[in-house]
């Protein structure tokens with residue numbers, strides 16, 4: 143691992159993810175988590191202050207030991223039980239199948255090399271009535287912006303810890319077997335290729351598909 147990835151990028155991520163707009167969105171979505179929570183891409187732990195008393199325990203998964211070090215300090219200031227899982231979301235977490243009530247993922251799916259593999263792991267650990275709360279940036283609906291996202295992504299990935307600007311977040315989530323029950327999309331402030339945002343809640347879709355199939359005469 144190079145000097146940039148180990149020493150500069152984690153501090154840059156902690157700073158860049160800490161602003162009024164991200165805080166507003168965290169405050170809108172993260173308190174909806176309950177029970178046993180798996181946070182994918184815990185990063186520097188910026189969501190930790192937004193969990194409500196409905197949360198029993200947070201499993202904070204992230205492959206960056208440097209970011210987890212910052213998160214560990216932040217966890218000391220919140221009344222939460224936090225267990226840190228230093229690993230990639232693509233690899234099976236040490237959690238039983240269908241054991242987690244909520245998965246929270248904020249500004250992370252863009253950076254996971256194999257997003258579909260990670261989503262398969264998320265669906266594995268989520269209880270049948272569990273929920274995936276996501277807050278992600280991704281592909282814009284405007285052709286001009288999307289073209290810039292395609293152009294910029296190869297270079298952006300190199301400086302941004304593998305971050306893709308052009309992923310169609312809702313399609314990725316649904317392709318993994320989720321049903322998105324609530325979805326809001328918008329540009330945040332800042333350059334449009336970097337700020338098109340998908341916010342929402344998804345549940346395992348298999349039961350719904352089965353129910354729909356049964357309902358057809």
Ligand SMILES: C[S@@+](CC[C@H](N)C(=O)[O-])C[C@H]1O[C@@H](n2cnc3c(N)ncnc32)[C@H](O)[C@@H]1O
Nearest residue numbers: 159183184185188206230231248249250253254
């Ligand atoms: C832009 S940061 C967002 C951090 C945090 N979720 C937040 O909202 O502030 C992207 C995060 O994705 C994490 N990440 C990158 N690859 C990952 C992977 N394969 N599995 C899980 N997390 C990953 C990074 O270490 C980093 O913490």
